[in-house]
Amino acid sequence: MTIELIEHTDPGCPWAYSASPALAVVRWRYGDQLDWRLVTIGLTESHEQYVKRGYTAAKSAKGQRRFERFGMPFAPQVKARPAATARMCRAIHAVRLQDPAREREAFRALQFAQFTTDLVMDLDDSLRTALSHVDGLDGEAVVAALDSPEVTEAYEADRAEARTAEGSPTHFQGKHATSDGPVRYTAPSLVFRSNGMQLEAGGFQPLEAYDVVIANLDPTLERRPVPEDPVEALAAFEYALTTAEVAAIMTPDLSVPDLVAIEGLLIDAVAEGRAARVQLGDDALWSVA
Template sequence: MTGAEPEAAELEVVEYTDPLCPWAWGSEPVFRQLRAALAPGARWRRVYSILFDTDDDPAPDPAAETAWYSRYVAEVAAHTGAPRAAELDRVARSSWPASLAARAAEAQGPLVAERVLRRLRESVFVLGRPADTEQRVLECVRGVPDLDTDRLAADAASAAVAGSVRADRAEARAPLPEVLDLDGPSPHPGRAKELDEGFRYALPTLIFRSPAGHRVVPGWRPAEAYAQAVLELRPGRPAAPARRPSEQVMDLHRSLAVRDLELLTLDGGVPTGALRVDTAGGPLWLHPDEAAGHPALAGDR
């Protein structure tokens, strides 16, 4: 047992998310900052909550639905400052393929899993082509450094991974009472989403649990809201993570938006050697190793 393990058991962070959710995409810079502040003394667990389910009714006019959703994503990006694709080719048909792949990637280690999830998010918000089929998932993640794509495909198709994501879906549809009638701040207060069969956590929602109790921070919130929740459960934590040179941050995350640079780096500067991808919501910067296989730059090779 390592020295960090007893401490790690004292705080759990549960993130209800979906690889294709625009609010979750926009929250990622703050979540990266929070994970760095809490590490290694917390367990962070993602719950893939299935934003786009297989039993959702098909749109009577797919083109009109895509135009509406494109405007919605633009509105979300205006609040979050996140990159967004200039054009979406369709609204995602299902969250299942991306969620299965994200869970399957965890078997290849935390760094690979983070890079796979990032690519899956970028499929919508950078490429405009949601990874909503098995083929699109594999096209999206091809070239992720250190990823075994054959193993990913096999694991994503396994009964074990399917059962794990089904359990995630069920957990997300059993929200705590405090989010059912929530009247929080706009633009995304985090009130539980009402569905035909009940409720689902708004995405993203973080739940912090410790022996002292729990705190729920749903929807779009500033970094201070997450820090306050942790401080109430564990006084003295989290200390703000040390900002690092942009090259070190890029080496870790491989894909950075402007907000990542602002929150995680010493000076907000662009890392040396990073390759720029322009989006309708501002630039995305890629590590050279990431860019070598990234579909956003496929036409440049």
């Protein structure tokens, strides 16, 4: 038995990015017992929407500081201007059509470029640069397909689905938004479905919210325990992890992740030739050597 998990998200949202450690734990614990599907929100179609709301390059860079407490890598680069998120979302659909196995890694590559570089992420050259970090992906073909009928249809379908939150638990809890009219899900909003039941964890939520939803939907699932070795956590993912993600996976229930201690274990693993480290913003990505 699997649980369908619909993740309403957007690579340009810092809340979605900051939820990555909790989502990594969910993936670690339940693996392929969750049938995970990304729904791209498409927060903005034009950067002018952000300009009209008072966003500036400096304000966006300084705004990263409020999210650093969640542990994900940041680098408050002052970009030339704010960027709309629509083309990043379109890129995810283009990747899905070209090579669906790389969708999640492409999504993460776009997030990393958004929050740790000075790339303006609604420009095609920036998208090519970000996607070049996904091994085996034809970034040029992805960018060439951004405005194709197939990508446009898929993107618009996701936008419409993300704007069906009216009357939902997410709406009730005040985790919705109406920035472009309809009541929409905010990033990341997770919708869980199983055996005719649907439960939601709308907007940014702690790990415990996701875990209690899964436990109530299907307590027969296998729940993988905390690993003793960080390399075991790294090996379970098809992409590299941040320090905060590894720390979250290795933290027992009701305990606080110790990023310094986990980073020390990861450094030891690199010294032993079992792991590899790549600098990313003010942190790093770790993978099996």
